[in-house]
Amino acid sequence: MGNGWRVAVVGGGIAGLAAAVRLRDAAPAGTTVTVFEQSGSLGGKLRTGELAGSPVELGAEAFLVRDAATGEDSPAVRLARRLGLGDELVNPAVGAAALAVDGRLVPVPRGTLTGVPGDLDAVRDVARVAADRDLDAGRPLLAPGTDVAVGELVRRRLGDQVVDRLVDPMLGGVYAGRADRLSLAATMPALARQARVEGTLTGAVKAAQAAFPRVPGGAVFATVRGGVSRLVSAAVAVAGAEIRLGATVREITPDGAGWRLTVGPTRDPEFVAADAVVLAVPARPAGRLLADVDAEAARAVGVLDYASVALVAMALPSPDLPEISGFLVPAEAGTSVKAATFFTTKWAHLRRPDGVALVRASVGRHGEEHVLQRDDADLARAVHTELSALLGTALPAPLDTRVQRWGGALPQYAPGHLDRVAAARAALAARHPTLALAGAGYDGVGIPVCVRSGEAAADAVLAALAEPPAAG
Numbered sequence: 001m002g003n004g005w006r007v008a009v010v011g012g013g014i015a016g017l018a019a020a021v022r023l024r025d026a027a028p029a030g031t032t033v034t035v036f037e038q039s040g041s042l043g044g045k046l047r048t049g050e051l052a053g054s055p056v057e058l059g060a061e062a063f064l065v066r067d068a069a070t071g072e073d074s075p076a077v078r079l080a081r082r083l084g085l086g087d088e089l090v091n092p093a094v095g096a097a098a099l100a101v102d103g104r105l106v107p108v109p110r111g112t113l114t115g116v117p118g119d120l121d122a123v124r125d126v127a128r129v130a131a132d133r134d135l136d137a138g139r140p141l142l143a144p145g146t147d148v149a150v151g152e153l154v155r156r157r158l159g160d161q162v163v164d165r166l167v168d169p170m171l172g173g174v175y176a177g178r179a180d181r182l183s184l185a186a187t188m189p190a191l192a193r194q195a196r197v198e199g200t201l202t203g204a205v206k207a208a209q210a211a212f213p214r215v216p217g218g219a220v221f222a223t224v225r226g227g228v229s230r231l232v233s234a235a236v237a238v239a240g241a242e243i244r245l246g247a248t249v250r251e252i253t254p255d256g257a258g259w260r261l262t263v264g265p266t267r268d269p270e271f272v273a274a275d276a277v278v279l280a281v282p283a284r285p286a287g288r289l290l291a292d293v294d295a296e297a298a299r300a301v302g303v304l305d306y307a308s309v310a311l312v313a314m315a316l317p318s319p320d321l322p323e324i325s326g327f328l329v330p331a332e333a334g335t336s337v338k339a340a341t342f343f344t345t346k347w348a349h350l351r352r353p354d355g356v357a358l359v360r361a362s363v364g365r366h367g368e369e370h371v372l373q374r375d376d377a378d379l380a381r382a383v384h385t386e387l388s389a390l391l392g393t394a395l396p397a398p399l400d401t402r403v404q405r406w407g408g409a410l411p412q413y414a415p416g417h418l419d420r421v422a423a424a425r426a427a428l429a430a431r432h433p434t435l436a437l438a439g440a441g442y443d444g445v446g447i448p449v450c451v452r453s454g455e456a457a458a459d460a461v462l463a464a465l466a467e468p469p470a471a472g
Contacts (some may be wrong), residue, residue, distance in 0.1 A: 004030020004275060004463050007458075009241070010249045011280035012037030013044025014447055015439040017152060017232060018079060018454030019278045020239035022129045025082075033241040034272070036263060038248045038281075042236065045409060046447070048227025051402050052315035054350060055227045055326040056343065056358055058404035059291055059311070062223040063447035065091070068190065071213025075451040078213065080224065083234035089225065091176055091219035093348035098327040100390050101126055101165055105364075106326055111209075114188055115166035116154055118205035127166055128196060130159030136199035144185075144196055147415040150187060151180035157201040160444050169328040175408045176307040177366045178331070186413035186444065201211075225349055228447070240247035252277055252289050254432065274460035276434040282306065282455060283441030292422075301422035304417070308410040309365035312383040313343075314398040318355040321345060323392070328422055329390065336371045336379075337361045338384045356399065361387060366412050373380075 007023055009016045012035050023033045045059035063076040073081075080086055096352065098105040109122045117123045134157045141157070150171065151163045166168050168179040175182060185192040187317065190211065194204035224230045236243060251262035262271040279286050287302025326341035343358040344350045352359060361383045364372050374382070380401045388395045418434075419444045428435055438457035443449050 004019065004028050004032065004273040006250075006258075006271065006272040007033050007461065008271055009033060009035045009042075009261070009278045009280060010252070011035075011278075011439065012039075012042040012080075012236075012245075012344050013273045013280060013439065013450065014231065015044075015279065015454035015457075016280035017042065017235040017239065018075075018451040019050065019280060019438055019458040020080070020241045020400065020454075021201035021235050022083065022455040022458035023462070024239045024241070025395075026458065032036075033239065034244060034274075035239075035241050036244045036247040036261070037248050038246070040243070042243065043229055046228045046232055047404070048229035049313075049402055049404070050432040051203055051313050051358060052322040052356060054166060054315070054356075054358060056313050056360070056402065057228060058313070059406065060447055061341065062092075062221040062228075062230055065219055065222050066213075066215055066329050067211060067448070071215045074448040075223065075455065078447040079235070080231060081229035083231065083235055085224055085230060088230065089222045090225050090347065092220050092325060092346050094323060094325050094346050095220070095327070096237065096324050098262070098322070098324050099126060099165065099169060100329045100333055103392075105322060105324070105391070106327070109166070113191055113205045113208055114164070114168065115170040116188075116191065116201065116205050117158070117162070117166075118202050118209060120158075123162065123166060126160035127164075128159060129162060129191040130157075130188045133159065133197055133234055134200045134202055136203070138199060140197055141195040141201060141204060141237065142192070146196075147192070147418070148348040149180050149181055149415055150184045151178070152368075153184060153195070154201065157392055158198065159311045163334050165196065165280050165330050169330045169338070172331070172365055173328050173362070176309045176338070176362075176364055176413065177412045179368065179422075181366070181380050181412060181414060183415045183417045184414040217454050223347065231447075234341050238440040249289065252293060254293065254433070258434070276436075276465055278436055278457045278461060280438040280453070280457065282408070282410075283443075283446070286437060286441065293435070294427050297427040300420040300427070301441065302416075303420070304416070305366070305412045307364065307412055308369050308372060308405070308407045309362055309409055310372050310379060310406070311362055311404045312380050312403045313358065313360040314384065315400055316357045316359055317396050319357050319359070319391050321357060321359070327390070331365060333390075335386045335390065336363045336382055337390065338363065340363055340387060340390075359387070366410075372405065376401075379403055398400065403405075405457050410445065429460075433467070434461050436460040
């Protein structure tokens with residue numbers, strides 16, 4: 001090990017901040033870490049605001065408690081504990097959710113895997129199932145190493161309604177994308193693994209579910225009392241990094257054994273030297289920064305598309321809401337709203353003695369950006385009208401409203417995404433091992449995945465820095 005290195009983290013979202021914390025914990029004494037964030041605030045899609053005097057999430061709301069592969073604490077829970085927030089984690093009081101189908105709200109069927117059923121009887125009240133298609137032909141559903149769109153596989157095996165009424169709205173709630181365009185391997189890796197072994201889709205679902213580690217009791221999700229933005233401020237405090245806000249990194253250039261970053265306006269750039277770089281920005285800006293560093297890696301990551309969404313939060317005086325955490329809306333319903341969350345029903349710590357309910361709707365699917373081309377007031381009115389129709393009751397006028405727009409926020413993993421990311425990382429590891437990629441553009445959405453991605457990138461550049469220089 002050296003006497004400390006200079007590490008640049010480009011991007012101040014949760015992946016970049018998790019990388020900074022890991023660098024603080026694992027790098028040798030004397031190492032300096034600088035986080036460059038283009039915008040005026042840290043946290044990326046973790047943003048807590050205020051609505052009618054209560055905290056409200058304007059971005060990511062919660063995170064998984066358990067790691068799906070090991071059954072142990074998820075990376076987000078581990079990070080929260082590392083940051084001193086372990087005692088501030090709270091779980092939902094109400095977990096049941098619904099689907100808006102045929103003009104009514106019906107419970108989300110139990111036992112599905114992101115809407116794909118292992119038991120066909122469990123979903124017959126929601127969708128017609130083409131059970132005669134899911135026959136075992138004596139070979140796995142997918143050949144080794146292959147990837148397909150989720151919708152392509154599920155439509156072929158179980159029919160259109162399973163996709164349109166179950167899988168598509170569930171994927172839409174997470175990715176704002178469509179099942180017919182999203183990669184099975186990237187969005188449902190456990191099912192993809194079993195589809196390369198099992199001969200039926202229902203069999204693959206059951207095998208994937210059986211492979212999940214069993215952890216008795218406990219909640220599935222958690223959030224932070226007071227808002228997920230507390231993860232951001234706590235990470236900054238623990239990492240001890242230099243934070244540069246409003247600092248656009250325009251170029252990264254190999255410079256001897258290290259790097260030179262070009263920061264700031266083109267007319268008056270600043271040049272910053274670094275021994276290693278964690279690139280924790282979305283895929284397209286990463287592709288542009290990599291273009292003159294490694295063309296192969298730049299091409300592999302730069303093709304990723306993104307969806308834009310808006311989140312409309314309303315404070316409603318004593319509305320008549322069902323006792324559920326929220327609901328999903330299939331695209332076939334024809335509404336702008338694709339999902340709604342009843343915060344003050346779902347989270348007991350947010351409930352108010354005055355009966356005011358906090359409700360948030362998500363608007364915008366990939367390819368439907370025109371839905372967002374309204375001003376905030378018009379969008380909020382449309383959401384209020386649609387929620388009233390979907391719930392079958394006239395909601396009271398809101399006391400307060402917040403509209404948060406996220407342009408180009410959610411990655412759309414097309415089939416083959418994981419192979420493209422692996423190729424980019426392999427190219428960088430071979431030629432530029434002190435530069436690593438981190439974030440949702442590569443490894444998946446959700447706070448735990450982004451935390452793990454940032455930590456892995458930090459580990460990778462530290463390992464490269466610690467490697468003795470090649471002889472000769």
